[in-house]
Amino acid sequence: MPTIAILGKKDTYSEQAASRFIKKQGSDFEKVYYKTTKEVVKSLDEGITYAVLPFENTLEGYVNQHMDLLIEQDIEIINEVTLDIQFNYVKRVDKPRRVYVQYVAKNQCLNLIESLxxxxxxxTESNSESYEKMLQDExxxxxIPSxxxxxNKHWMIKKDISDTHSNHTRFLILTKRRDNPVYDLYQTLKVTLLINVGKDKPGLLYEILKEFAKRDMSLISIMSRPTKNQIGTYHFFIELYLTNELTNELQKINEIERLFQLKILGIYKKIEE
Ligand SMILES: O=C(O)C(=O)C[C@]1(C(=O)O)C=C[C@@H](O)C=C1
Known part of the structure; x- marks a missing residue:
């Protein structure tokens, strides 16, 4: 039976994303839970078939720590799932001494946090851990997720406390990098690329972007992460849709692949509800 690595215990948003993926596959999966996102992604080296990684949020943008995991591990993105995210603030006492909140969730609830x-x-590492910690601390x-x-009827709940009511997180479904991936050419596909530019020089970024523009490829985003070797050196993440005839589009990516040190992290489609 295929296995899927999920953050936290039951009831995290990662688990909801996993459930949506499993439902689409239409077969049985064994869910395996891990305490941190790093362990989730690393589990692919230990024989777990799939892993769920929260990657981008309406308020937080791309999650830096999770981008680094995609750089460090030999993974491939095979699907994405976007979920509505909403949080409640739950108090056990009127003036609590401590508030537990997951590190990505925190930046989605800054208005409330600033008022505390x-x-x-x-x-904490996951929303389920925030909940458990609260249970152990009077x-x-x-x-926590809504x-x-x-x-407990004595506890006070303030609903929908995210900084926006339209809050979404995009999750990536990862697998171990395949040698010869096959893509379903009849879908509109999203592509995530990682480019290592090497030595900095004037116009370097322009040279990369020019190659996409020349081929009429419209980018969704470009993000950088430090290489962690030397200050001022970066990896670039580029995301784009392949909307035209897909064999041609893949050909264009292959051409660009010959020009730069480029790694295709995934060519994949979104799972609709
Ligand atoms: O703790 C969870 O529920 C998660 O699935 C993690 C996570 C994340 O790290 O982005 C997922 C969705 C929300 O953005 C907040 C937390």
Whole structure:
């Protein structure tokens, strides 16, 4: 049976994304839970078939830490799932001493967090961990997904506290890098590329972008992450849609691949609800 690595215990958003992916596959999967996103991605080296990685959020943008995992690990993106995200603020007491919140969730609820004077903010690895920590701590509160039910009628709940009501997170479904991937050419596909530019020189970024423009390829985004070797040196993530005739589009990517040190992290489609 295929296995899928998921962050946290049950009821994280990562688990919801996994469920949507599993439903689309229409077969049985064994879910395996990990405490951190790093462990989730690394599990692919230990024989787990798929891994779920939250990658981009409406408020937070691309998650830096998770981009680095895509650079470090030998993975391939095979699908993406976008979920509506909403948080509730749950207090066990009127003036809690501590608030537990997951590190990406925190930046989606800054308005509320800024209003919490004299309260210690403790970041966690997953939303399920925030919930569990609160259960163990009488003098606390937590920021947790609105789908998590709270069964104690004395606890106070403030609903929908994200900084925007239209909050979404995009999750990537990863697998171990395949040698000869086959793509379904009848889909509109998204592509995520990683470019190592090597030595910096004037116009370097322009030279890269020019190659996409010349081939009439419209980019969705370009993001950089430090190489961590030397200050001022970067990896570039480029995302784009392949909308025209797909064999031609793949040909264009192959051409660009010959010009730069480029790694195709994935050519994949979105799973609709
Ligand atoms: O803790 C969870 O529920 C997760 O799945 C992680 C995660 C993330 O890291 O982005 C997923 C969606 C939300 O953006 C907040 C947290």
């Amino acid at each position: 004077n004299d309260t210690e903010i403790i970041t 003098d606390s509160a937590s920021i 789908h998590l039910t709270v069964n």
